[in-house]
Amino acid sequence: MEKSTKEHNSVIMAMQNEVAGLEKKVQEVSEKLKEKTEEHVATQRVVDMFKIEVRKWQGEARRVQQRQVQLASCSRCIGYTKLEKAYAALQKEFQLEQNRYAAASKAREEMKEKFRDYVSPDREGQLLREIENLNAMHEVDQRSLRKEIAHIKEERDRMRNQLADESHRSSKLMAELHEARRGVQKTPTSADAWLVEQLDSAAQQYSTEVSELRSQTAKLRSELKFAQQQCGQESDKAKMYTSLLE
Numbered sequence: 001m002e003k004s005t006k007e008h009n010s011v012i013m014a015m016q017n018e019v020a021g022l023e024k025k026v027q028e029v030s031e032k033l034k035e036k037t038e039e040h041v042a043t044q045r046v047v048d049m050f051k052i053e054v055r056k057w058q059g060e061a062r063r064v065q066q067r068q069v070q071l072a073s074c075s076r077c078i079g080y081t082k083l084e085k086a087y088a089a090l091q092k093e094f095q096l097e098q099n100r101y102a103a104a105s106k107a108r109e110e111m112k113e114k115f116r117d118y119v120s121p122d123r124e125g126q127l128l129r130e131i132e133n134l135n136a137m138h139e140v141d142q143r144s145l146r147k148e149i150a151h152i153k154e155e156r157d158r159m160r161n162q163l164a165d166e167s168h169r170s171s172k173l174m175a176e177l178h179e180a181r182r183g184v185q186k187t188p189t190s191a192d193a194w195l196v197e198q199l200d201s202a203a204q205q206y207s208t209e210v211s212e213l214r215s216q217t218a219k220l221r222s223e224l225k226f227a228q229q230q231c232g233q234e235s236d237k238a239k240m241y242t243s244l245l246e
Contacts, residue, residue, distance in 0.1 A: 057095060064085055082214075083155070083170060087150075087152050087153065087156050090148075090149060090152055090220065091149065094145055094146075094149055097142075097145060098142075101138060101142065104138070105135075105188065108131050108134075108135070111127075111131070137230070138230075144223070145223075148220050148223065151216075152216075152220065155213060155216070159213070175203055
């Protein structure tokens with residue numbers, strides 16, 4: 001009986017020791033779990049901060065792309081407005097040139113009447129031939145100016161159509177961009193890069209065309225100035241003939 005009691009106590013002690021070991025292991029596992037939980041919370045905070053930064057970057061990218069679209073549209077509008085002003089100025093110069101031509105024609109008709117009364121037939125024929133030559137030269141200048149004005153008008157209409165096409169294209173691209181951004185995007189897609197590239201290419205092409213039109217406008221102004229000088233020379237000759245007759 002005493003031996004059985006000792007064995008029973010020995011078993012109880014062993015079980016108590018085993019329970020103490022298990023409690024110690026449970027405590028260690030609890031501490032490790034607590035540490036892992038803290039690490040997970042810290043990691044989740046870093047992930048949340050990274051997500052916030054990504055959203056900020058995506059918003060900034062959208063604002064930059066919208067700004068590029070607005071700048072491209074503004075540059076086209078400014079170029080078209082300048083072309084309209086240049087065309088209006090040339091139209092005004094052309095009208096003034098027509099008025100000068102009408103005045104010169106009237107003066108030539110008056111000179112013809114004076115020639116019939118005050119000059120010899122030979123001199124009259126010579127002066128009339130000179131006047132006819134001047135008329136022919138002036139007609140050539142007028143036709144050239146009309147062609148240039150027509151060319152400027154065609155360029156203006158072309159730029160107007162191009163502006164409408166570009167505006168339609170920009171609206172279409174913006175609609176496609178908004179449609180593409182309705183989904184969740186963590187990083188910019190290749191479509192965004194393609195859109196920016198297309199907008200930059202269109203803006204560069206439009207700048208080149210505007211530069212060419214400015215060059216053509218400067219050339220037309222130079223030719224118009226030359227025609228005005230010729231008209232002034234004709235007027236001086238008419239005054240000289242009038243003074244000779246008087």
